Each structure stands twice: as structure tokens, then as C-alpha cells.
Amino acid sequence: WSSATLALVFAASVTGCGGSQPAAPASPEAGAPAKIGVVSYLTGGGAAYGEAIKQGLELARDEINTQGKVKIELIFEDSKGDKNEAINATNKLIHKDNVIGIIGPTLSGEMFAVGPIATQAGVSIMGTSTTAEGITDIGDYVFRNALPESLAIPHAVKKAQEKLGLKKVAVMYSNNNDWAVSGFKTFEQAIKDNGLETVAVETFADKDTDFSAQLTKIATLKPDAIMIAGLYQEAALILKKAREVGITVPIVGNNGFNSPQLIKAGGAAAEGVVVASPWFPGKNDEKVKQFVAAYQAKYNKEPDQFAAQAYDALYIMAAGLEKAGTTTDRKKLRDSLANVKDFPGVTGKFAFDAKRNPAMDVTILVVKDGQFTELK
Numbered sequence: 001w002s003s004a005t006l007a008l009v010f011a012a013s014v015t016g017c018g019g020s021q022p023a024a025p026a027s028p029e030a031g032a033p034a035k036i037g038v039v040s041y042l043t044g045g046g047a048a049y050g051e052a053i054k055q056g057l058e059l060a061r062d063e064i065n066t067q068g069k070v071k072i073e074l075i076f077e078d079s080k081g082d083k084n085e086a087i088n089a090t091n092k093l094i095h096k097d098n099v100i101g102i103i104g105p106t107l108s109g110e111m112f113a114v115g116p117i118a119t120q121a122g123v124s125i126m127g128t129s130t131t132a133e134g135i136t137d138i139g140d141y142v143f144r145n146a147l148p149e150s151l152a153i154p155h156a157v158k159k160a161q162e163k164l165g166l167k168k169v170a171v172m173y174s175n176n177n178d179w180a181v182s183g184f185k186t187f188e189q190a191i192k193d194n195g196l197e198t199v200a201v202e203t204f205a206d207k208d209t210d211f212s213a214q215l216t217k218i219a220t221l222k223p224d225a226i227m228i229a230g231l232y233q234e235a236a237l238i239l240k241k242a243r244e245v246g247i248t249v250p251i252v253g254n255n256g257f258n259s260p261q262l263i264k265a266g267g268a269a270a271e272g273v274v275v276a277s278p279w280f281p282g283k284n285d286e287k288v289k290q291f292v293a294a295y296q297a298k299y300n301k302e303p304d305q306f307a308a309q310a311y312d313a314l315y316i317m318a319a320g321l322e323k324a325g326t327t328t329d330r331k332k333l334r335d336s337l338a339n340v341k342d343f344p345g346v347t348g349k350f351a352f353d354a355k356r357n358p359a360m361d362v363t364i365l366v367v368k369d370g371q372f373t374e375l376k
Ligand code: 1QQ
Pocket: 049, 106, 107, 108, 109, 129, 130, 131, 132, 179, 231, 255, 256, 257
């Protein structure tokens, strides 16, 4: 393929997308790997999420390629957590790299921006960490193996109430992050369903660094807990400030809290944080133990939830590719992915439901001695 031919193919597929959904135009020589694009938050304030995702995917890719049933080439693009970067990355992967499918992007807000593009082009896109309400409503090509927060948060709130005897709570969320806004609404509903009283709702924005006004106000209202929807960068600063202004009550977080980076940055202030996750590395399961050992051998650290879900996602893609029997037919891949059932992943037994959302189990975790441990 000369670059001139590639440019022509690119132009043809860009101009030719008026509703039709062409297969990936490349016709690779026999035995060529299936090209999977990855859009991930690899640099910037949330890079620990994307880095974990990248590592989980690379470990899975190496194992899958060694097993040899299908061969996968991953093409990584950095979205920097930015919707426009995610859009550019997605267009490049679809029209220039001619990928058969995409994994990512990392943030729900990014998926709301790029899901329609992938759907229009007829390219399956699977979020491994996109947990907001409504993700798969974007279109028939949008999948996720990320545990939706509509399933996770109610468990966390219920368990926290049972274990910690909560009556009144305060809520904080980032109001310029689509996922955190969705998380706030889910918290609100769960608070209501559990008969709790909300004494304050305070907002902040991604990249904020000063939370003293909100927390000083919350401190005077003496809630039994604070529920927070935010990414680890802001969440860690909120935890520290809360302890500083004398708030010692437990904090319940949403999916942003599932990165060990929260504990690293929050230090002692992260103790007692409660969060729901489909992943627990201490699980007594052969598959989990093998994954944890292989990850540790490769990266010299324990895999987190984001790595585990990405690892499972690539195996799910591989299962879809194998059943579809193609490395280029995007529609066939979509249809075979939609039928993935009974997949045994490290985050549990996995299947897509009719809306391409996962059905999976939830564990409630609490930070104890600087580690996520199971809250039983
Ligand atoms: C989302 C999330 C974030 C925490 C991913 C890093 O769950 O944006 O949906």
C-alpha cells in the first residue's frame, strides 16, 4: 500500500459514509492480525486510568497472540481525557488505520462524543471504563464491559448504610464531567431509595484544586458520610481537605475512586473510603490468580480494576473475532460480539445483555491500611 493509495482509501471512506457502513477497506494478506484501535487517557491528570488500561490490554494481546487462535495488533491513540482529542483519534483509527474495532475511550464523556462516529462508520467500540448512564443507548455498535454505575452505586450506598449506620449525607460531584453528573443522579436515587437524608449538595469542576468553601460548609452540617462523584485527581485533594477541616466521617466514592492512584495521592486521608467494583485482586479464583501473577511479572505491580477490565475486554474482542472468522469485516465482528455469552473473565463470568451492557457481580471495597479490601 503506497501512501497515495491509502490517502485515496481514506478520502473514499470519509466521503462514502452517507449512511452506508463499509467494511474495513484494507484486504490484508492471509494471516495478518486483526487491527484493534485503542483510544485511551494516556497523558494528563487521569493518566493512571489509561496507563492501567494500556497495560491490561498489552498483557492480553501478548497472551492471545501466543495462544494463536486469532492474532491482534493494537494501535494506541492518546485522548488526554479530552473529547476533541478522542474524536480525532477515533477518526484516524477508523479511516486511516482501518481498524476492525475499537476499545475505549476511557471517559464516558469521551464516549458520548465518539460513540456516534463509530456507530455511523459501522465500527464496534467497546468501553472498558465508561460507567455513566446511557452509554450503549448511543448506538448499536457501542458496547461496554465496564460495570454501569446504575448497578454499582446502589450497592455501595446500601452496604455503607448497613455497615456504617448512616442517616444523613452530603454529596459532591464534578459538574463539568458527564460521567460525574450521571454518578450524582445515581447517588441521589440510591440515597432516596435507602431512606437517607441529603443535607448538602456541593459541586466542583474537573481540574479544580481548592475545595475549602464546599467542605467548610459541609463540616458545619455534620453529615454521617460524604458521597462523591469525581476522578482521582480531584477526589484525592477533596479527601485531604476534608480531613484538614475536621471531617472524619467515611467517604463513599464512585468509579473514579477505583484507581490505586487515589490512595497514593490521598494517603492517610483515603482510609475508610468505600467504593463498588467488579474487581477484587484477592479473589480466590484460579483465573484471577493467574492474571495477577502474569501482570505482576510483566509490570512489577498489582493490576487495578481498570487493568482487569481492559484485560477482559481484549479477550472478549478475541472471542468475537474468532467466532466472526474475519479480521476485516466490521459488521460480522459487531454481530458476533453482541452474542458473547458465558465468557469467563477475571472480573467474573461475563455476558452482554440485549443492550450490550455487561451482566456481572459487584464487590464493595473499603480502603484499609492503604489497600482496597473487601467490605463484608
Ligand atoms: C467514566 C468513568 C471514569 C472513572 C473512568 C476513568 O467511570 O468516565 O465512565
